[in-house]
Amino acid sequence: MFQHTPKSRRRFLSDTVAVVSGAVATGLSLRLLAQNARLTPTPECKPGRATSAQTEGPFYSPRTPPKANFRADAAGEPIVLEGYVLDTQCRPLAGAWLDFWHADSAGAYDNAGFRLRGHQVTNAEGRYRLETILPAVYTGRTRHIHVKVSAKEGGRILTTQTYFPGEPGNARDGLYRPELVARKSGALLAFDFVLPA
DSSP states (O other): OOOOOOOOHHHHHHHHHHHHHHHHHHHHHHHHHHHHHHTSOOTTOBTTBOOOOOOOOTTOOSSOOBOSBOTTTSOSOEEEEEEEEEOTTSOBOTTOEEEEEOOOTTSOOOSSSOTTEEEEEOOTTSEEEEEEEOOOOBTTBOSEEEEEEESSTTSOEEEEEEEOTTOGGGGGOTTOOGGGBOEEETTEEEOOEEOOO
């Protein structure tokens, strides 16, 4: 039969501290686990394999302003493109540089200014987020977004494009590459750029 034994005040406080410490440690472990879960490699990242390079095309403009939101630049259907910049071991790269540009909803590029153009850097977790509008299909091209990516500003640059899933124009575009298609959920698109070693 269980018999209750009174605890001393010191023993009670010691047990309480142990329980609270355990709870704090468990909470911290769960937070760290959740953070690591967000960093799980995505389907674009296969160790040792970098994102395919593509032409920058005729409409690139250097020295873009820092800008992660293009929506005030032009009218159009709002979309978000987000993801990580990773190395070839699928590790996120904090402070990586991305320079985006694309056509407007009529298929035109701004070649005189920086409308629908801008660069940003990844956060401490290696994430980027571009708020923009849906680019148009134009002669010879399916919908796409251009990007230059580097582990740091001024470093070795990967120039590529990302494409939209389910577009009828994908099959007719000679530059289209299926491995460069973003994942899509409503207005949210996701693509992780993997930089060459």
